[in-house]
Amino acid sequence: MAEIQDTIREIKSKFRLFMNGMVSQSMREKGIDYKLNFGIEYPRIKEIAADYPCSHELAQALWKENIRECKIMAGLLQPVDGFCREIAEIWIEDMRYPELAEYTVMNLFQRLPYASEVVFPWIADEREYFQLCGYLLMTRLLMKGWTLNERAEAEFLDQAFTVLEGGTEMRKVAARAVCKFALQSKTNSRTVLRMLGNLLKSSKPEIKMVAEEIKNEIEYGL
Numbered sequence: 001m002a003e004i005q006d007t008i009r010e011i012k013s014k015f016r017l018f019m020n021g022m023v024s025q026s027m028r029e030k031g032i033d034y035k036l037n038f039g040i041e042y043p044r045i046k047e048i049a050a051d052y053p054c055s056h057e058l059a060q061a062l063w064k065e066n067i068r069e070c071k072i073m074a075g076l077l078q079p080v081d082g083f084c085r086e087i088a089e090i091w092i093e094d095m096r097y098p099e100l101a102e103y104t105v106m107n108l109f110q111r112l113p114y115a116s117e118v119v120f121p122w123i124a125d126e127r128e129y130f131q132l133c134g135y136l137l138m139t140r141l142l143m144k145g146w147t148l149n150e151r152a153e154a155e156f157l158d159q160a161f162t163v164l165e166g167g168t169e170m171r172k173v174a175a176r177a178v179c180k181f182a183l184q185s186k187t188n189s190r191t192v193l194r195m196l197g198n199l200l201k202s203s204k205p206e207i208k209m210v211a212e213e214i215k216n217e218i219e220y221g222l
Helices: 002-017 021-029 042-049 056-064 068-077 085-094 098-107 115-124 128-143 150-165 171-182 186-200 205-221
Strands: none
Touching: 002 042, 002 056, 002 068, 042 068, 056 068, 056 085, 068 098, 085 115, 085 128, 098 128, 115 128, 115 150, 128 150, 128 171, 150 171, 150 186, 150 205, 171 186, 171 205, 186 205
């Protein structure tokens, strides 16, 4: 454990070398309020992480730090082996900012052997960050070529269109997942375009706008 703490001190000293006060201040003004935020851009965090071996113990210790860069690096250094669903969900419960969800899904969650098993329970979860991680993960899996069977397709579209018709910030990530699904095949595209019909006629400008964005992306991608 002492060795892990020494490594974390070393990592923090490297973070201080690249600290960007203006970016950190800008994030605080936008409500991103960690105990400590060095304002370091993601490519630099990834570069620093490359100096260290993947380690479950180190990643867990980094995640427990209430420091933006430590939490992002945790997702880069956490091995898939030994990272069970229970721990993944503890991490989600600890998330406070969408940026961290994006990086953790990209760097870790999409590589988990059980990713396809948790994506639907997370999407259906009423807790904000479970739902957010669910849609981000669905997008990643679809981009990797994962195809849904008829039942899974119906469940996904039902959940996603409920979000699209609602008034939440989740609309953007749900729309992204729907686009990735639609662009997998012409059959999928036709299904989504048909379902967009009512949304395109919505009296709510924000719903109509997101429906038009999805439609345009599908037609441009075909």
